[in-house]
């Protein structure tokens with residue numbers, strides 16, 4: 001079942017000017033429900049740009065993006081924020097936690113935007129924190145936590161809404177290899193539960209755990225195949 | 233998103249940046265305090281003016297007329313005044329005895345510290361026209377006037393002087409060489425300041441022949457039924473008198489206290505506009521300060537805004553969050569400003585008017601409400617700016 005469908009997507013900065021950049025230069029792609037996809041490619045090739053478009057944080061310059069069969073470029077701000085809230089969970093390389101809020105409050109935020117009631121919210125937040133084994137850090141602020149702990153809070157925030165899609169942009173980039181392994185294990189756990197995972201990574205070992213590998217270079221897909229056939 | 237959460241967030245960010253929040257509020261605090269103090273002073277002095285005129289009697293018309301020839305117009309004028317029945321509550325001649333002191337046994341008012349008492353000669357409507365109320369005994373009656381009774385009603389101050397701690401009713405005082413029986417005492421009108429309004433006495437106007445050796449009375453006081461009737465009565469009296477007396481034959485004037493009161497009130501109204509304008513400008517400056525700080529806040533928290541958008545914050549929720557933040561700052565500033573304004577009003581009331589002056593409740597609530605409106609008004613632009621940020625770009629900010 002088609003979950004994500006990109007049809008000839010372009011993302012062009014400073015179009016028709018001397019400093020024009022084609023971050024995505026005609027990308028077509030279909031991702032089905034329940035897949036575990038790794039996106040690899042050199043720095044500056046357009047991986048993050050692609051992921052931001054998939055997560056509705058950014059809109060393509062040209063081309064159509066269908067999410068669940070709906071054309072994203074037709075949506076207004078309310079619908080887009082609803083998708084970001086309910087359909088996708090974002091995990092960033094730099095965690096992106098709000099420093100003024102505790103771990104608990106950071107994880108709670110998507111549920112608040114969703115309008116979940118207080119007691120239900122508390123239950124869901126603790127469930128997510130427990131899943132990542134950081135419930136004992138619930139009332140710590142991000143600055144009082146290690147990188148690995150912060151990333152786990154960020155993952156808890158991404159999964160707390162039980163979004164069907166998890167987008168992870170180099171989630172292990174800022175972590176040591178052991179912590180990175182744990183994070184990867186968590187993602188695989190979610191995948192086993194049926195979540196669609198899209199993961200950007202530089203690490204070929206991590207990429208090799210995915211079902212499908214997409215390689216990007218200069219804004220175009222140069223390879224898209226199951227793990228077994230991929231050259232890493 | 234839930235409004236309660238927005239409030240929580242607003243308080244959180246206000247308290248994490250305490251010093252900055254207070255500096256931001258300062259403009260609002262000063263502005264609100266200034267408005268409250270100034271309006272209270274103006275209202276207070278307006279009330280003082282009104283009270284002053286009211287104690288003398290509002291809707292009161294002073295009629296003054298005489299002829300160079302010495303020809304008497306008293307009766308015609310009095311009759312005309314009485315004929316204005318539908319406009320008028322009461323009419324009294326208002327003659328003065330210029331002779332000076334009143335004596336009771338060995339006590340003479342010559343020795344009074346505020347000068348001799350004013351002895352009026354009036355009708356049974358004197359107290360009505362001049363806003364006096366009987367405290368003990370009785371007032372001058374129609375029969376007293378008609379029968380030339382030598383009776384006197386004392387003002388509170390005069391009673392205190394002549395009969396301290398004693399019942400004066402039935403006692404006999406002398407004016408010049410004539411004895412007068414005390415039949416009543418008026419309530420004090422003006423006990424806290426100079427007592428000047430209470431340093432008086434009234435005898436029937438028919439005593440004018442006895443005391444002033446004349447039948448002529450040049451002054452009358454007319455008490456109109458309302459403000460409107462005052463104006464009408466003035467017009468009619470002026471018309472009547474100009475038919476009776478012209479420039480060559482004599483002089484007359486018809487005045488009401490209302491005119492003076494209106495003039496005084498107008499003066500304070502102008503003052504209140506000027507002061508209010510100044511206070512308003514300081515509030516405006518405070519509001520601009522809020523806008524400035526909110527813009528800085530938005531800039532500083534660009535990344536936070538990006539994160540909020542990435543996890544599902546809509547434009548609307550971001551706008552609400554920042555509006556709540558700026559209005560909470562302003563509301564706190566407004567409440568602090570009201571507190572400062574209260575203290576300032578108390579101090580100013582004591583120093584300037586020597587009374588206990590407190591701001592009105594309406595104004596207090598209004599001031600806080602206005603600060604919230606200011607917060608929303610000046611927070612709007614920064615909030616819209618924040619909500620318009622593109623998620624990706626906001627996330628890239630440092």
Ligand SMILES: Nc1ncnc2c1ncn2[C@@H]1O[C@H](COP(=O)(O)OP(=O)(O)OP(=O)(O)O)[C@@H](O)[C@H]1O
Nearest residue numbers: 013021022023041042043044045046047048049050
């Ligand atoms: N706002 C922008 N203005 C101009 N060019 C931009 C902008 N954002 C991204 N780019 C360019 O688009 C290209 C793709 O960027 P992108 O962040 O997607 O790369 P990436 O594959 O994620 O790289 P990395 O692995 O280093 O994260 C880069 O060349 C980048 O310089």
Ligand SMILES: [Mg+2]
Nearest residue numbers: 047048049169
């Ligand atoms: Mg990237």
